[in-house]
Amino acid sequence: MSRGRVTRRALPAAAAALVASLLVVASAVLPSPALGATSTKGTSKAAGQGPVLTLESQSNWVTPSAAGGPGTFTLVLSAVDAPADAEVSVSVYARLRTRSGYEATLHTPPSQSDAPEVDHTTPVPLAQLPTGPHGAGVVQLRVAVEASSSTSPAPAAGTPTIDLTCTAARGLCTGVYPAVVSLQSPAGAPLGQFTTYLTYAPRTSADPLRFAWVVPVSAPTTVRAGATDPSKALTPLSPTTARSLTRLVGTLHQSSVPVTLEPTPQTVEALSKSGSAGRAAVATLAHLSTTRPTVDETVAQTYVPVDLGGLAAAGEPTEITAQVTAARSVLKQYGVSVTAPTTWVSTGQVSDATGTGLGQVGATHVVVPDIQLARPPVGAGVTWGWPFQLPFGKGPTLTASASDSVLGSQFAADPGDPALAAAQLVADLAIIHFERPNTSTPRGMVAVPVAGWHETARFLDQLLSGLKNSPVVQPVTLAAFFATVPAPTTDVRHLQSAGPAQALSKALAARLSTARLRLTHFGTAVRGAPSVLAGLDQALLAAEADYRGRAGMATSVSAFDKILAHQLSLVQLSTNRTITLTSRTGWIPITVVSAAPYAIRGTLSVSSNKFNFPDSTAQPLTLDHPNNSVRFHVEARTLGDSPLTVQFSVPGLVFAKTQVTVRSTATSVVGVILTVLAVLVLLGWWARSWRTGWRRRAAHEAAGSTT
Numbered sequence: 001m002s003r004g005r006v007t008r009r010a011l012p013a014a015a016a017a018l019v020a021s022l023l024v025v026a027s028a029v030l031p032s033p034a035l036g037a038t039s040t041k042g043t044s045k046a047a048g049q050g051p052v053l054t055l056e057s058q059s060n061w062v063t064p065s066a067a068g069g070p071g072t073f074t075l076v077l078s079a080v081d082a083p084a085d086a087e088v089s090v091s092v093y094a095r096l097r098t099r100s101g102y103e104a105t106l107h108t109p110p111s112q113s114d115a116p117e118v119d120h121t122t123p124v125p126l127a128q129l130p131t132g133p134h135g136a137g138v139v140q141l142r143v144a145v146e147a148s149s150s151t152s153p154a155p156a157a158g159t160p161t162i163d164l165t166c167t168a169a170r171g172l173c174t175g176v177y178p179a180v181v182s183l184q185s186p187a188g189a190p191l192g193q194f195t196t197y198l199t200y201a202p203r204t205s206a207d208p209l210r211f212a213w214v215v216p217v218s219a220p221t222t223v224r225a226g227a228t229d230p231s232k233a234l235t236p237l238s239p240t241t242a243r244s245l246t247r248l249v250g251t252l253h254q255s256s257v258p259v260t261l262e263p264t265p266q267t268v269e270a271l272s273k274s275g276s277a278g279r280a281a282v283a284t285l286a287h288l289s290t291t292r293p294t295v296d297e298t299v300a301q302t303y304v305p306v307d308l309g310g311l312a313a314a315g316e317p318t319e320i321t322a323q324v325t326a327a328r329s330v331l332k333q334y335g336v337s338v339t340a341p342t343t344w345v346s347t348g349q350v351s352d353a354t355g356t357g358l359g360q361v362g363a364t365h366v367v368v369p370d371i372q373l374a375r376p377p378v379g380a381g382v383t384w385g386w387p388f389q390l391p392f393g394k395g396p397t398l399t400a401s402a403s404d405s406v407l408g409s410q411f412a413a414d415p416g417d418p419a420l421a422a423a424q425l426v427a428d429l430a431i432i433h434f435e436r437p438n439t440s441t442p443r444g445m446v447a448v449p450v451a452g453w454h455e456t457a458r459f460l461d462q463l464l465s466g467l468k469n470s471p472v473v474q475p476v477t478l479a480a481f482f483a484t485v486p487a488p489t490t491d492v493r494h495l496q497s498a499g500p501a502q503a504l505s506k507a508l509a510a511r512l513s514t515a516r517l518r519l520t521h522f523g524t525a526v527r528g529a530p531s532v533l534a535g536l537d538q539a540l541l542a543a544e545a546d547y548r549g550r551a552g553m554a555t556s557v558s559a560f561d562k563i564l565a566h567q568l569s570l571v572q573l574s575t576n577r578t579i580t581l582t583s584r585t586g587w588i589p590i591t592v593v594s595a596a597p598y599a600i601r602g603t604l605s606v607s608s609n610k611f612n613f614p615d616s617t618a619q620p621l622t623l624d625h626p627n628n629s630v631r632f633h634v635e636a637r638t639l640g641d642s643p644l645t646v647q648f649s650v651p652g653l654v655f656a657k658t659q660v661t662v663r664s665t666a667t668s669v670v671g672v673i674l675t676v677l678a679v680l681v682l683l684g685w686w687a688r689s690w691r692t693g694w695r696r697r698a699a700h701e702a703a704g705s706t707t
Helices: 009-027 099-107 239-254 263-271 276-292 310-311 318-333 351-362 405-410 420-436 457-467 478-484 506-525 530-542 546-569 669-706
Strands: 044-046 048-056 071-078 087-093 117-120 138-146 161-163 174-182 190-198 209-219 259-263 296-298 342-345 362-371 389-391 399-402 445-446 473-474 571-574 578-581 585-594 599-607 616-621 627-636 639-648 651-666
Touching: 009 296, 044 239, 048 174, 048 420, 048 457, 071 087, 071 174, 071 190, 087 138, 099 420, 117 209, 174 420, 190 420, 209 239, 209 420, 209 457, 209 478, 209 585, 239 457, 239 627, 259 263, 259 276, 263 276, 263 530, 276 296, 296 478, 310 318, 310 351, 318 351, 318 506, 318 530, 342 478, 351 362, 362 478, 399 405, 399 445, 399 478, 399 639, 405 420, 405 445, 420 445, 420 457, 445 478, 473 478, 506 530, 506 546, 506 599, 506 639, 506 651, 530 546, 546 571, 546 651, 571 639, 571 651, 578 585, 585 599, 585 616, 585 639, 585 651, 599 627, 616 627, 627 651
Parallel strands: 138 161, 209 259, 209 445, 209 473, 259 296, 342 362, 362 399, 578 651
Antiparallel strands: 048 071, 071 138, 087 117, 087 174, 174 190, 389 399, 571 585, 585 627, 599 616, 599 639, 639 651
């Protein structure tokens, strides 16, 4: 209540207020099951009951009426679990002067600090409030906001009123006020509360704060560990995620608020495969990127979000090129156009090596997280809220802007009350403007939602309504931001860490290089199966997503290796384990069996140091049938069993390899002649020995008979 109206209160009302105050003190001493615990994020919960009081929507800006009377601060509240006799009130605290003061109210409600209270409304029973537009348990509270008790015309009798006790004509009311919305019992016992903000702006600023909001259209994916079909290597979007992305694109299409879209190509591809609604959403995304470039700018992205600096520092320029090539191909396929010159949005670690990656993607401007920047030296002349020059070591120097980490975190500050989080974000932008409202040079802010942010209808509705026709904030695209907010060449900032990024270990980088080479070699063999090659390429690219971390990337690369190994295993060598040659020369039959649904062009080769190959050791072969037979002409060097290695391959990659035993039983002509001669010699020697022995025996017998 305003000070002027306190004197008009009746004595019974004052007595009732005194009794209520005593009950509040008693409730603080004696625990009550109805007492709620206050959340530092704003939303309150009653013990064991879940949310009691949440924000559905609110007025982002309060201005005096056209006749000069009070403005209206409208709050749509959800109090589904509240007792039937619960009451609601609003307490407004002193205008915030600095952003740090605003941030303090996010963690400590003004009612629990030493912040002075400006005014509060009389508690209003929920049952007396009109039903809100969002269904049962939702009510609408309209609060009249006047600059002083002398505002004319005065609010209607019985209207909840807040008196800012200032002079609007002199601009002393303009600013952001913390507003604590409380739910309580008729006796005054608190049931719940949250802190939002009342922004009083009687006129439109001549120099509003430029605000560029980067909207990621993205969802993480996983490379399936047990997948064998390349077309099914990546997990599809869940129905919930697909609906969320569809709603996001549809809401932005219906809005006239300028935004910068950052679609992840892999997500766009997955969304198009999620059903008819997803395909329609992709078509809408393409429409936004081509027909409303001044409202909906679309910036480039790699196939999946990657750490450009990490890849560049690990010596993986090939992967950066592959990411960009795949991204352009996908977006072109679905009709999504990106703006040029390229503004690159970085969300992770930034180092000098990032400059090398930015050069590869053709970036001319860059947005980096503010936490990645070193503080400028005192007296450097760098102005907060302006773009600046950012050198990358020995690499390029680009025009850059910082994405504000506080604004980014507010996108997911209160998942249980998304409308409140959006209202707090809009209030933060107003605070930034009011800190320096009359600068001669335009200022701006860039916000990138924190990783993992999931939009909700309540958040989007509240944020977009807060930005639309704002008296102190002008939403712009990134292109318009860099075009309208000057970046003096003398304003230079530096990175927090100029050293190389550490996202990739040498071992992981080597595995990526090996995987890329194997895929490249495989691509030279496959005929007429671009879908197989595309699926394998997408699996490898998806494995490099920076949201996986090192361990996740290593696991995903292993999954890719298994998928490729399965494709190689579709080729088998079918031959007897032992082959017998009955002559010195002969033919070795080999059959290559292919279960692949595509043709493969490679080379079938044999090798052994026990055989000569009069014709060739290798033959080109196209596997376009299940069974593909080839014969090799061989000449045995020795008799007996000898190993023979057989493989089907392309340069750098072996599909199948095996070893067979060749048994040579053939005898040469020379060997036969030598054997016959040996037998004849033995026979001659035996005959001669027999004749000599016979003569000796005969002579001996003749000599004996004579005697």
